[in-house]
Amino acid sequence: MTATATTAGSSGLAVATRALHKRYGPRVALAGLDLSVPNGVVYGFLGPNGAGKTTTMRLLTGLIHADSGTIELLGRPFGQGDRRRLFEVGALIEAPAFYPFLSGRENLRALAATGAPTPWSRVDELLEVVGLTERARDRVSTYSLGMKQRLGIAAALLSDPKLLLLDEPANGLDPAGIVAMRDTLRNLASAGKTVFVSSHILGEVRQLADIVGIIAQGRLVREGPIEELLTSRGRVRVRVKQDEVGAALARLEGGGFRAVQGSTSDDGWLSVAVEGDRASEINRSLAQAGIYASALTAETDLESVFLELTGATPTGDGQRSFGSAGATTVAGQTSGQDPQ
Amino acid sequence: MRLFVAGLRKLVRRPASYVSVGLLAGLLSLILIAVGATAKQTAERPNGAAALLLVTFPQAYTLILSFILGLGGLIAVIYGAAVAGSEWNWGTLKAAVARGESRSRYALLTFASVALLIGVGLVLAFLVGTLMAVVGASLAGISTSGLSNSDALGRLPDQFGRSWIAVVEEGALGFTVATLARSQLAGIGAGIALYFGEQFASIFLPDIVKYLPFNAATAVVENAGTGGGGIIQRLEPGLALWVVLAWLFGSLFVAALFTERADISG
Numbered sequence: 001m002t003a004t005a006t007t008a009g010s011s012g013l014a015v016a017t018r019a020l021h022k023r024y025g026p027r028v029a030l031a032g033l034d035l036s037v038p039n040g041v042v043y044g045f046l047g048p049n050g051a052g053k054t055t056t057m058r059l060l061t062g063l064i065h066a067d068s069g070t071i072e073l074l075g076r077p078f079g080q081g082d083r084r085r086l087f088e089v090g091a092l093i094e095a096p097a098f099y100p101f102l103s104g105r106e107n108l109r110a111l112a113a114t115g116a117p118t119p120w121s122r123v124d125e126l127l128e129v130v131g132l133t134e135r136a137r138d139r140v141s142t143y144s145l146g147m148k149q150r151l152g153i154a155a156a157l158l159s160d161p162k163l164l165l166l167d168e169p170a171n172g173l174d175p176a177g178i179v180a181m182r183d184t185l186r187n188l189a190s191a192g193k194t195v196f197v198s199s200h201i202l203g204e205v206r207q208l209a210d211i212v213g214i215i216a217q218g219r220l221v222r223e224g225p226i227e228e229l230l231t232s233r234g235r236v237r238v239r240v241k242q243d244e245v246g247a248a249l250a251r252l253e254g255g256g257f258r259a260v261q262g263s264t265s266d267d268g269w270l271s272v273a274v275e276g277d278r279a280s281e282i283n284r285s286l287a288q289a290g291i292y293a294s295a296l297t298a299e300t301d302l303e304s305v306f307l308e309l310t311g312a313t314p315t316g317d318g319q320r321s322f323g324s325a326g327a328t329t330v331a332g333q334t335s336g337q338d339p340q
Numbered sequence: 341m342r343l344f345v346a347g348l349r350k351l352v353r354r355p356a357s358y359v360s361v362g363l364l365a366g367l368l369s370l371i372l373i374a375v376g377a378t379a380k381q382t383a384e385r386p387n388g389a390a391a392l393l394l395v396t397f398p399q400a401y402t403l404i405l406s407f408i409l410g411l412g413g414l415i416a417v418i419y420g421a422a423v424a425g426s427e428w429n430w431g432t433l434k435a436a437v438a439r440g441e442s443r444s445r446y447a448l449l450t451f452a453s454v455a456l457l458i459g460v461g462l463v464l465a466f467l468v469g470t471l472m473a474v475v476g477a478s479l480a481g482i483s484t485s486g487l488s489n490s491d492a493l494g495r496l497p498d499q500f501g502r503s504w505i506a507v508v509e510e511g512a513l514g515f516t517v518a519t520l521a522r523s524q525l526a527g528i529g530a531g532i533a534l535y536f537g538e539q540f541a542s543i544f545l546p547d548i549v550k551y552l553p554f555n556a557a558t559a560v561v562e563n564a565g566t567g568g569g570g571i572i573q574r575l576e577p578g579l580a581l582w583v584v585l586a587w588l589f590g591s592l593f594v595a596a597l598f599t600e601r602a603d604i605s606g
Contacts, residue, residue, distance in 0.1 A: 061438040064603040086440030093438060097431025102353055110432075113346030114446065115439030155435065 013072065014039045014163050014194035015060060020069035022055055022218075029055040031218035032069070037196055037211070039074075042189045044209030044226070045198040048310050052218040053198045054094060057167050060196075061091045074162055087116035090161035092169060096152025100141035104132050104151050107140055108158065116159040126154040129184065145172030153181065164188060164195045170204050182208050202306055206230075216310040229305060236272045236279045239295035240286065245270065251289045257282060268294075343446065347453030351423070360419045361461040364412050365468040368404065372469065376476025395476035397484055398492030402561070404469040405503050408462060409558050413510040416458055417531040420514030423454050424595070425524025434604050444596035451515050451592060455508045462504055499561050502581060506557035509588040510535075513553055516591040519598055546573045553591075556583040 015037035022030040030052045037043045047053045058064045059071060062083055071078045078085050098107045105123060112118035127133045130150040140148065149172045156164055164185075170178050185195045185208060199205050205212065206226060213223040222229060240248045245261060245268055252259040252272060259272045272282055279298045286293055351357050375382060376395050385391075393399040427433040427450065436446050477484045486492070517534065518527020535554055542549040549555050550573050559580035575583060 058603075058605065062440075063434055063437055064605065083437075083440045083442060086438065089438075089440075091438040093434065095431065097435040099350060099354075099426075099430065099432060101355055102350065106349070106353065110346045110350055111435055111439065113342045114436040114441035117342075159439065 012039060012075070013037060014074055015043075015196060016070075016072040017056075017059075018070045020056075020059065020071065021067045022052075022059065022064070023067055028218055030059075030066075030069075033215070033218065034220055035213060036223065037194060037213075039194050040189060040192045041210040042185060042195045042197060042208050044205035044212045045196060045215065046200070046202070046205060046212060046306055047198075047215035049200075051215045051310065053215060054167060055218075056215070057091070057093050057165055057198060060165055061089065061093060062086060063093065087159060088162045089165060090156035090159060090163070091165040091167075092152045092156040093165070093167050095171075096148045096155065098140045098148065098151065098155075101139060103137050103139055104143070104147075105136040107151065108155060111155050112158055118158050122158060122160070126157055129157070130154045131180070146174055146177055149173055150177065150181075153184070162193055164193060166195065167198045168200065169197060170199065170201055178204065214306060214309050221309045235298075236274055236282055237295075237297045238270045238272060238282060238286070238293050239268050240270065240291055240293055242268045244268075244291050247289065248286055248291050251286060251291065252282065255285045257285070343441075343449045344452055347450050348456065351453055351457045354423075356419060356422050357457060357461070360415045361464055364408065364415055364461070364465045367411060368407055368465060368469045369472040371407070372404075372472040372476040373479070376479035376482075379480030379482070392480065392482065395473050395480055396482050397473070397477070397486030398489035399486075400473040400477075401470070401492050401496060402499065404466060404473060405499055405561055406558075407469070408465055409503055409506055409561060412462065412465065412507050413554060413557055414532070414535055416507045416511035417514035417535055418528050419458070420451075420454055420511035420516075421518035421527035421531045422514075422524055423450065423518075424515040425518035425521065425527040428519075428522040428604075429524045433599070437604055444600045447519065447596050447599040448592060451512065451595070454511055454515065458508050458511050459504050462500070462507060466500070502560040502577070505581065505588070506560045506584050509553060509584045509591075510557055512588050512591045512595075516595040516598075519595040522602070550575050551583055553584070553587040556580045556587065560584055 013036055015035055017033050017035040020030050020033040020035075021028075033052065033056060035056070045053055045056070055064070059066055060073065060078075062078070062080070065080060073085050074088055076082075076085060098104075099110065102110065105127060108123040108126065109120060112120065112123060124133070124136075127136045130153055132147060132150055132154070135143065135147065140151065143151065149169070153166070153169060156166060166185075169181055169185075173181060182204075185197070189195050189210070197205065197208060209226055211224065212226045212229055214221050238248070248270060249259050249261060252270070257272050257274060259270050261270055274282065277298070279296055283293055283296055372394060375391055379392060379395075382391050394403050424447075433443075433446065437443055474484055474487065513534065514527060514531040517530045518524060521527045521530060538549060538552050538554045541552075542555060550559070556575055557580075559574040560577055574580070
């Protein structure tokens with residue numbers, strides 16, 4: 001990691017990366033990532049599979065080394081010799097890592113012996129926070145996925161970090177656990193700590209994050225406050241009779257709207273990429289063609305924003321592309337990726 | 341210090357620690373009891389008298405140590421590989437590094453706790469072996485008056501120290517192989533292959549193989565070779581100890597260097 005120079009103008013940021021590059025053999029994982037995570041916020045880090053989220057998390061925790069570029073953690077450069085910077089960082093990267101033959105408490109104590117000096121009293125305090133006190137003496141091998149995840153969050157909080165890096169923290173948690181985790185993370189942000197959450201659960205990020213960064217193919221494609229992002233990318237959903245879908249799509253396309261047919265099970269639903277306050281225009285345009293909408297909703301949907309920005313969009317036949325560069329059916333025709 | 345103590349705590353709770361010592365002590369006990377129980381038939385066989393030395397004190401002390409050096413060495417390779425490999429497989433090394441722990445310090449202190457546990461395991465196996473040799477001697481009707489032989493007892497600390505270093509070196513090899521493989525299973529497999537590969541190579545390259553880690557390890561205690569019928573040439577114990585130390589520190593250096601520089605994923 002060549003993080004020797006301080007990046008100018010990045011003060012006040014908990015995490016700042018500049019032109020971060022990482023390759024795994026011929027495959028480019030990061031192609032010049034520039035992240036700016038302000039202090040004291042919950043930052044949602046979104047991206048499709050293979051976009052570079054986990055690589056970024058590994059770089060931020062010193063597990064792997066960048067080919068080029070700089071990283072700053074908590075306002076100071078973070079390079080290969082700066083492991084002590086991580087004393088102020090808590091992390092849960094990929095799956096929580098524990099010794100299966102030790103209990104939850106023993107695992108946290110073993111981890112507390114590494115890195116920043118941590119008193120044992122902190123272990124019991126955190127077991128209480130994540131609701132594992134009653135199972136603290138049981139072997140981790142007997143824990144459910146959700147319990148391991150809760151223990152992983154406790155492990156990340158051991159050193160009372162100023163910056164918390166969490167990779168898919170809601171994995172395996174039941175609804176009550178998700179709500180509790182969300183409350184805990186929001187409380188941490190309220191107390192001035194920075195929470196960096198990588199997730200693929202968009203609804204979860206929408207409820208949790210103040211700022212969102214979207215990564216695709218190793219580059220940041222969008223970063224900003226979540227509300228700003230959502231209002232800039234509206235969607236109107238229109239329901240027409242099933243046999244009028246084709247005509248409606250043609251009418252909307254002719255009127256300059258970009259419409260997409262919903263899945264066949266949607267029974268007449270069309271999705272139009274347009275700001276919500278233009279819903280009446282769509283209704284008028286269809287009515288003038290003798291097509292009457294039976295339902296019409298204006299939405300700001302993080303999922304569609306995400307899909308649009310990352311290029312992974314529904315195919316229009318009810319099937320979703322798992323790749324990052326899906327084809328888009330526009331007005332009933334298959335076209336290339338939507339240019340941004 | 342806290343990392344070393346935490347490492348010890350982990351190993352004490354680890355089932356593999358008990359299984360390793362149990363396997364060594366169990367097999368040793370089985371052999372000693374079998375020799376004692378079949379003493380009459382054993383004595384009538386060619387070289388039968390030599391087998392009875394296993395339950396005849398004071399010679400039994402050195403032979404028990406030699407058994408520990410042989411089988412214990414193989415178990416140490418597997419144990420070292422299991423400990424190092426699991427740190428990569430379970431992601432516990434990743435968790436420690438992400439907390440700002442020094443990679444090489446973590447690897448070396450983890451091995452230091454392995455080395456101490458190996459010492460404890462050797463003591464336990466030796467005590468069990470001695471006890472079972474006494475039982476075997478009773479079954480065979482052999483006197484145990486040599487048990488308190490002052491010469492043999494006087495040599496024990498030195499022999500024991502050398503044996504410990506030798507078995508620790510073998511554990512270090514397993515530890516390093518698993519570190520390089522970043523895998524518990526691959527480390528154990530490669531460690532076992534190296535162990536037997538070296539024995540096999542001694543048929544063709546005896547002059548070279550005597551300097552290799554496992555052969556040098558069995559040569560550190562005088563008269564403690566594991567046999568070989570004269571095919572395997574052994575180093576003189578003093579030189580063997582230096583060779584073993586070179587392998588020990590060399591392999592730990594490689595493990596620490598690799599851990600320090602490797603990308604940690606998974």
